[in-house]
Amino acid sequence: MVFSRFFSGLALALGLSASVAPTPAEASSRPAAPGPASPAPGTVRKHLIYFKDKAGTPHQLSRPQTFLSARAVQRRQRQGIALLPRDLPVSPAYVQQVKAVPGAQLWYTSRWFNAAVVACDSATLQQLQALPCVRGARTLNRGLPGSRKRGEGEQTSTAPESTAANPYGKAYPQAQMLGAVRMHEAGFRGEGLQIAVFDAGFPGVNTAPAFAALRNEQRLASTFNFVDKNKAVYQRNSHGTHCLSTMAANEPGVYIGTAPQATYHLCITEDSYSEHPVEEANWLIAAEYADSAGVDIISSSLGYTTFDYPSIDYTYADLNGRTAISTRAATLAARVGMLVVNSAGNEGNNTWRYITAPADADSILTVGAVDSLRGRASFSSRGPTADGRIKPNLAAMGEQTAIVTPDGRVNRGNGTSYSCPVLAGMVAGFWQANPQLTAQQVISFLQRSGSRAATPNDEVGYGIPDFVQAYNLANPGAPLATQAASAQQNLFIYPNPVKETELYLQLAVGFQGVPLRVRIYDARGALVAEEQVAATTAAAVRLQPGVLVKGVYTCTVSAGREQRTVRFVKL
Known part of the structure; x- marks a missing residue:
């Protein structure tokens, strides 16, 4: 597969070793590799370390295959999107300078932010900020896990x-x-x-x-x-x-x-x-x-x-x-x-x-x-x-x-x-x-x-x-299923919204003269009514769905292999 040709570059882009870089199509069935050891509370934190530039990078915009998959390049080309310096991986020399600081644990690097995620204590952070290649830092986590975790509330x-x-x-x-x-x-x-x-x-x-x-x-x-x-x-x-x-x-x-x-x-x-x-x-x-x-x-x-x-x-x-x-x-x-x-x-x-x-x-x-x-x-x-x-x-x-x-x-x-x-x-x-x-x-x-x-x-x-x-x-010149859409226009439920028990189905031409199977589903997709309608040349037929509670319904009408769906509301 195409992925196997770029993952060494991807590993570099993420700041991962080749043994840790994720490989596509690989199910995680074996035991997970352990992550970094838990830091002492209040001491080791993660920081986003921003670099000054991308000087010395061995990668070139003219050769994106060293850091992007062919599919990634094709996506840009298809949409007319040019490669920019932000797409280049961070400078390997800068990565090595970070790794050389005792106590600095490199987790990832970011091409777009020209930065690295590094775990370290405050003293080590000061040393990192003093590096000539670093322009700034932002702390990403503070203190112990608290009770303010806010999920989506589902x-x-x-x-x-x-x-x-x-x-x-x-x-x-x-x-x-x-x-x-x-x-x-x-x-x-x-x-x-x-x-x-x-x-x-x-x-x-x-x-x-x-x-x-x-x-x-x-x-x-x-x-x-x-x-x-x-x-x-x-x-x-x-x-x-x-x-x-x-x-x-x-x-x-x-x-x-x-x-x-x-x-x-x-x-x-x-x-x-x-x-x-x-x-x-x-x-x-x-x-x-x-x-x-x-x-x-x-x-x-x-x-x-x-x-x-x-x-x-x-x-x-x-x-x-x-x-x-x-x-x-x-x-x-x-x-x-x-x-x-x-x-x-x-x-x-x-x-x-x-x-x-x-x-x-x-x-x-x-x-x-x-x-x-x-x-x-x-x-x-x-x-x-x-x-x-x-x-x-x-x-x-x-x-x-x-x-x-x-x-x-x-x-x-x-x-x-x-x-x-x-x-x-x-x-x-x-x-x-x-x-x-x-x-x-x-x-x-x-x-x-x-x-x-x-x-x-x-x-x-x-x-x-x-x-x-x-x-x-x-696709204004070639709309989806034009003929079916035309037939659909003449197949509808009335009155809509429905207030009483009378419910009629207006028949499209293709649905006249043939037996019909009518199924009505509620808003949750549950089948609430089904009936067979004998072949008729009439323009409309009365349906007998029984008592319907208030809500939105979908009526599916089948005539042999042809099928249409219309919606109606019961008040």
């Missing part, structure tokens, strides 16, 4: 049993809401796209049936744990497993995610036991890793505002797109052609209420949450950014979202952590269908397809995107 619950007669199982509503079901029917399931998932752990991904296809088809391109500096990712917090499942799970009849055929890189950047800016530095290093590997999309369900050391908490004024470490990293990831999808945050009901870093980054797709009725979830963080930009950009289902647990069960969870990957999977299918687009053009077309495209706001941005509408906007 809640999970057991999903009720469903008789949904569809291959998506309980994941049907969240996929249908974005047009991902139509996207899959059109043949776009993320094939050929690579997605890096940044999170706190992925237990069960190596064993759960929902991820069997991902494993068996060798679409787990790489794993790396940036917290412990090893390859072991099937451990720690299950949050990453839940998020990954909304895209990658593929167990027909039980659960299908929005990008079930994409290739994935699993990265632990988040330490769920504490909250320090070092996690943002992990995000930065992981983004550079993803860049070097040729990743197309980053899905990050992470956010930062408060830390265990309160004096370094971010303020709302800091959410200006250029202050937080993770925000600056996300912006640079976007600058090299990756499409960054990040959760808006779950602060909508709290005093903070606003988005969290890196959701304020420029040129990324920040995702808010809605419920099954397409209304904004009350917990979903709001915009705008401190400098007045619209955030979130788009929204997807994040309330009562179906997720897969490490033991393979399907539960439901609340959080923009889930709306983010649900949408990231649709992004993969849309980009697969439109490979000529740049990452920024993909974001633009999705925003133009949003349910609030004409009147974006600071709660859901441009609203809920739709794959078919976005595709047709990007």
